[in-house]
Amino acid sequence: IKYIWTAISKVNNRVLKVHTTDYPGNYPGYDDAWNMADFKKNFRIDIVDMDENTMEFDMVGIDASIANAFRRILLAEVPTMAVEKVFIYNNTSIVQDEILAHRLGLVPIKADPRLFEYRNEGEDDEEGSEIDTIKLQLKVKCSRNPRATKDSADPRELYLNHMVYSKDMKWVPIGNQADVFADINIGPVHGDILLAQLRPGQELDIVMHCVKGIGQDHAKFSPVATASYRLLPEISLLETVEGEKNTQLPWTLD
Known part of the structure; x- marks a missing residue:
């Protein structure tokens, strides 16, 4: 009931x-x-x-x-730029290559897709070109902090570069991109996205290629995290509501 x-x-x-x-x-x-x-x-x-x-x-x-x-x-159907290819040259962290590549692909990229062309499917050129590809590099190595105190147990004090964030993804211009996009700071939309945690001796050496796509092909190309709508109705009263009828409405009439 x-x-x-x-x-x-x-x-x-x-x-x-x-x-x-x-x-x-x-x-x-x-x-x-x-x-x-x-x-x-x-x-x-x-x-x-x-x-x-x-x-x-x-x-x-x-x-x-x-x-x-x-x-x-x-x-x-709104196009954006996202990581499509991940070239992992070195990954000694505990995060598997496939999981790390998936996390990198979902990092939103700050770049105007109107300035790039769609990349042709089946194209043999892995490097891409300046008109259809954005190249990013992630190269981080963790080491011990020589200035850390002996009694410290805080990883933030003991280690250097042990937290790998999206801000560590650096843009590597292709062709004449350095001149064309000189006034545009290409890179991740948010720099505080945690990608991996390292310990001394572990390192990441990764190159990423971003291409233009739409959310219909893959969720990583979707430009919005949440797109929703709610109704905004126009409520019209056909007659005057007074007395007890006023209290029965979901709102109060003054």
Whole structure:
């Protein structure tokens, strides 16, 4: 009984029938056929909040199915740059090559995909070119800290370079990229992503090639971590609500 009551409560507290009619023209005296002029007149986008990492906006005068289509486009069809090939020359850490390559592939890369071309499938050139590839290098070696105290047990004091972060992925320009992208700081979007932990004597020597792709091919190319939408209904009261009826509403009318 509790489960049924919970389900009914959730239904009663949400907006139903958010989409348009499946068969326009079935209501006498009401024209609900699609009209481009009316759509352009009533539709607008209001930006609520926007910063470097997030954006929130309202789409007013649009069907929920179209709003969901925008969400799916953001997830799957907006191109980005991501690590596609990982050349591991030395990995003496406890992280296996396959796991490390997977972690590197999911690190978001800060680069404008509009400035690069899609790489042709089956291309024999492993190095890529300046128009379709970004080259990154990760070269870190852990050693003991000679200045550490004898009684210390803190790895941050005992070892040097024992925490490998995404900020250690350095951009290596290909061709004329150093001149073309001189004003662009190409590299990981966030520098504090932990990739591996090392101990003295362990090291990583890795070269990565980033290419242009879309989320439909692989999740690493998806430009957003979360793309969601919620309904912003327009509630109209057809009559004055007073007295006890006012207390029965999910909100209070002043």
